[in-house]
Amino acid sequence: MNDNTMSIPHLIMNASTVVQLVMLLLLVGSILSWVVIFQRSIAMRRAKQEYNQFEESFWSGVDLNELYREIPADDPRHGAEHIFQAGFREFNRLMPKTRDADTVLEGVQRSMRVAWSREEDRLTQHLVFLATVASASPYIGLFGTVWGIMGSFQALSLTQQATLATVAPWIAEALIATAMGLFAAIPAVIFYNRLSNTSSRLLGKYEDFAEEFHAILHRNLQGRDGKPSAS
Numbered sequence: 001m002n003d004n005t006m007s008i009p010h011l012i013m014n015a016s017t018v019v020q021l022v023m024l025l026l027l028v029g030s031i032l033s034w035v036v037i038f039q040r041s042i043a044m045r046r047a048k049q050e051y052n053q054f055e056e057s058f059w060s061g062v063d064l065n066e067l068y069r070e071i072p073a074d075d076p077r078h079g080a081e082h083i084f085q086a087g088f089r090e091f092n093r094l095m096p097k098t099r100d101a102d103t104v105l106e107g108v109q110r111s112m113r114v115a116w117s118r119e120e121d122r123l124t125q126h127l128v129f130l131a132t133v134a135s136a137s138p139y140i141g142l143f144g145t146v147w148g149i150m151g152s153f154q155a156l157s158l159t160q161q162a163t164l165a166t167v168a169p170w171i172a173e174a175l176i177a178t179a180m181g182l183f184a185a186i187p188a189v190i191f192y193n194r195l196s197n198t199s200s201r202l203l204g205k206y207e208d209f210a211e212e213f214h215a216i217l218h219r220n221l222q223g224r225d226g227k228p229s230a231s
Helices: 008-013 017-058 064-069 079-094 101-123 127-157 164-223
Strands: none
Touching: 017 079, 017 101, 017 127, 017 164, 064 079, 079 101, 079 164, 101 164, 127 164
């Protein structure tokens, strides 16, 4: 047994088919999880920037009719701007049909709830995959470990003299499978928790905005001034 035969590339290339499949599965899972991590991190950063920009515009005292008209109807918006667009569209649709404030506000609240739900789906997209990689990878790696240990015992049973050279490759490939399972799982669980926390905080801000916007419309309906504003 020399250093070359115990090198990691050599052990991987000469591992049993089952262990190689386990390693391949873990490698693919790790690569895909990093793709999700980068994609979701960029999306979360953009969502926070969009929220801050829209919140600044909303609370600047601008007339809400004017703010709504500035949003192109054929341009899909996200975050609080999407919730505002959905709620104010429903407000404008119901106002000519009924003068009952409760009916109008219920319709607005229902539209904003649907928009909020869509934002939740958008923000949490692919996070389930990260959770799956985080929870399943150690067990998949453990399966490769068990298979490698079984191979080492089989190798022992076929030899008359037990030597380290007989079992070392099997044990080494088993430990590599364990390491690859942890390599895939640890980043996935860290970033799943981080991204889930970020999405929960953003969704909380969206919900607070919806409540504040609902209160503004309620005050304006009570006053019947016909020109809602965020002031």
